[in-house]
Amino acid sequence: MKGNRENLPLNNIYLGDCRELLTGLPAECADLVVSSPPYNLGKEYEAKKALEIYLEEQTAVLRECSRILKKTGSLFWQVGAFSNRGMLIPLDIRFFPILESCGLIPRNRIVWARQHGLHAIAV
Numbered sequence: 001m002k003g004n005r006e007n008l009p010l011n012n013i014y015l016g017d018c019r020e021l022l023t024g025l026p027a028e029c030a031d032l033v034v035s036s037p038p039y040n041l042g043k044e045y046e047a048k049k050a051l052e053i054y055l056e057e058q059t060a061v062l063r064e065c066s067r068i069l070k071k072t073g074s075l076f077w078q079v080g081a082f083s084n085r086g087m088l089i090p091l092d093i094r095f096f097p098i099l100e101s102c103g104l105i106p107r108n109r110i111v112w113a114r115q116h117g118l119h120a121i122a123v
């Protein structure tokens with residue numbers, strides 16, 4: 001995935017580790033970043049880590065995302081909640097200061113109401 005901002009191929013899907021793929025992209029080449037990153041729940045594709053370690057790792061990814069975003073670009077970062085010993089921490093709350101430290105401006109928060117899964121609410 002090489003190229004400069006002007007001649008990046010469109011409509012391609014790259015399979016790989018985002019921590020490597022993002023570093024191969026030029027600065028300010030993307031209008032939109034959409035991600036549903038791991039939520040640190042211990043799913044099959046991740047090892048559950050201490051919250052601060054998880055956030056540090058995601059910060060490194062977000063720094064790369066903000067580097068490749070155009071100044072007019074947008075980022076959608078979909079996360080769930082972290083729970084530890086009965087305490088629930090909505091991850092987006094912890095991500096807001098990280099987004100700001102990356103030079104991004106948090107503009108909105110969308111909360112999904114679902115009737116199944118970890119974050120289900122009774123309706």
Ligand SMILES: C[S@@+](CC[C@H](N)C(=O)[O-])C[C@H]1O[C@@H](n2cnc3c(N)ncnc32)[C@H](O)[C@@H]1O
Pocket residue numbers: 016017018019036037038039045046
């Ligand atoms: C919360 S799930 C999102 C699933 C996705 N929304 C879907 O519908 O398939 C997180 C996804 O991130 C992937 N993932 C974990 N670490 C990654 C990494 N370093 N680079 C790229 N993808 C990663 C996992 O394999 C998993 O599919």
